[in-house]
Amino acid sequence: MMEMKKPTLITSWYEIRAEAVQARKQNLKVGLVPTMGALHEGHLSLVRTARDYCDVTIATIFVNPTQFGPHEDLNKYPRTLDDDLARLGALEVDFAYAPSKEELYPEGFSTFVEPPSVAKRFEGECRPGHFRGVTTIVLKLLNIIPAHIAFFGQKDYQQCRVIQSMAQDLNVPTLIQLCPTVRDPDGLALSSRNQYLSTAERTQALSISKSLDDAEGEVSRGQTDMRRIVDRMRNTLEAAGIEKIDYVDIADAQTLEPVAQLQNDAVALIAAHVGITRLIDNRILSHR
Ligand code: PAF
Numbered sequence: 001m002m003e004m005k006k007p008t009l010i011t012s013w014y015e016i017r018a019e020a021v022q023a024r025k026q027n028l029k030v031g032l033v034p035t036m037g038a039l040h041e042g043h044l045s046l047v048r049t050a051r052d053y054c055d056v057t058i059a060t061i062f063v064n065p066t067q068f069g070p071h072e073d074l075n076k077y078p079r080t081l082d083d084d085l086a087r088l089g090a091l092e093v094d095f096a097y098a099p100s101k102e103e104l105y106p107e108g109f110s111t112f113v114e115p116p117s118v119a120k121r122f123e124g125e126c127r128p129g130h131f132r133g134v135t136t137i138v139l140k141l142l143n144i145i146p147a148h149i150a151f152f153g154q155k156d157y158q159q160c161r162v163i164q165s166m167a168q169d170l171n172v173p174t175l176i177q178l179c180p181t182v183r184d185p186d187g188l189a190l191s192s193r194n195q196y197l198s199t200a201e202r203t204q205a206l207s208i209s210k211s212l213d214d215a216e217g218e219v220s221r222g223q224t225d226m227r228r229i230v231d232r233m234r235n236t237l238e239a240a241g242i243e244k245i246d247y248v249d250i251a252d253a254q255t256l257e258p259v260a261q262l263q264n265d266a267v268a269l270i271a272a273h274v275g276i277t278r279l280i281d282n283r284i285l286s287h288r
Contacts, residue, residue, distance in 0.1 A: 006089040007059070007096040013104070013144045016097040020058065020145045028055035032147035032174070034138060037061040037098075038078040039087050042182040042190040046151040047091050049179050053149060059088050060141055061098040065105070066112070067133030078192055097145070104140060112136045116165035118256045122269055123158050123280070126246045134159055135166050142167070142174050150174050155181040155189050157267055157282040158256060181281070183209065189281045201275045207240030208270050212283040215250070215268045219285045224262045226250040237272055244273035253284055262287050 010016045023030050031054030033046045043059075050057045061084055068074035081098060088096055113135035115124070124131055142150060152160045164176045182190045187209035188202065197205055211233035218229050233248050251258060253265040266285045271278065 005092065006085045007093040009085060009096050009098060011097075011099050011103065013097075013099060016058065016095060017144050017146075019095055020056075020147065023056040024146060029149070030054060030145070030147045031057045032141065032145050032150040033057065033059045033093075034141050034150065034152070035059060035061055035084075036063045036077065036192075037084050038080050038192040039084045040182075040190050040192060042153050042155060044087060044091060045182045046153055046179050047088065047093055049177075050149070050151050051091060051093075053177075054147075056095075057093045058095045058097060058145055058147065059093050060145070061096060062104065062137070064133055064137040065101060066136055067130050069127055069129060072127070078195070104137070113139050113166065113170075115162055116169055118158065118161045118165050118254075121251070121256055122247055122249070122271065126271060131159070131162050135162060138163050139166065139170065139172070142172050147174050149177050151177050151179055153181060154178050154284075155191065155281065157269065161254070161256060187213070189279075191279065193277050193279065196277045197274060201277065204240045204242055205274045205277075205279055207237050207242060208272060208279060208281045211236035211248070211270065212268055212281060216283050216285060219262060226259050226262060226266065229268070233268065233270070237270070242272050242274060246271035246273070246278070248272070250285065 020030050031050035033050050035043050047057060047059060063077050065074055085096055112132050115131040115135045119131035152163060154160060160178045167176050186206055188194060188205055214236060215229045215233055223229060230248060230250055237245055237248060248270045250266050250268045253267045259266050265287050267282050268285055269282045271280045
């Protein structure tokens with residue numbers, strides 16, 4: 001049987017930093033894919049893009065405790081390091097950085113990044129403290145690993161905008177690259193949390209991508225009144241039996257501020273609970 005090459009597993013921050021610095025000295029382009037593990041096709045597509053654009057690819061695997069609220073699923077979050085390493089190996093990732101909690105948050109750790117204004121609404125309101133944890137860990141990773149490009153999935157659109165905005169405000173020289181959401185053939189956006197859905201819940205969950213398809217369709221047919229589109233999206237979710245909707249809205253794609261009429265690119269955003277599983281998804285609504 002052919003031996004699958006696994007990425008070099010590194011757990012200490014100064015060792016992974018040394019590898020990245022060394023690669024840069026050799027004029028190699030370094031790509032970073034930050035993840036919390038439990039890797040699925042969505043993550044792997046980020047890795048493939050990183051491999052296409054960069055000479056050295058580093059994936060990080062760290063379930064970041066500071067971005068989970070006290071009642072969220074930190075302890076339940078799937079941890080599948082061996083499988084993750086095998087998947088990264090199959091894509092010939094060079095390094096996997098999988099630090100311990102103590103490595104990144106040693107005793108006495110007390111400095112956090114105040115998230116930018118795009119963090120205020122949506123996930124920022126539903127998950128207080130979440131983006132403070134995200135900006136803190138991502139800035140730490142970008143400081144540890146001086147990558148040329150860091151790759152993030154558009155499924156977490158607000159997270160992408162938060163990280164781009166932070167990187168710009170704090171003069172982080174790494175390019176923050178958004179990559180398209182990967183979906184199952186039925187349209188459901190891939191997420192580590194999809195594994196918790198029963199068959200009936202999965203059918204309900206499809207109304208999320210369907211309402212985003214409808215929103216895009218309405219815009220392409222010339223509808224500019226965003227309230228009407230949001231009402232229709234909400235109806236689609238409710239008709240499918242989704243009772244707990246955290247938000248369904250359309251916002252400016254850059255600032256995530258409210259938009260009533262489509263004048264610039266906008267983004268339709270949904271967060272809804274299907275059974276006990278909270279799902280998010282979004283769609284860019286292009287203004288042409
Ligand atoms: O999107 C994620 O998986 C996480 O929020 C990230 C960016 C790896 C930070 O922990």
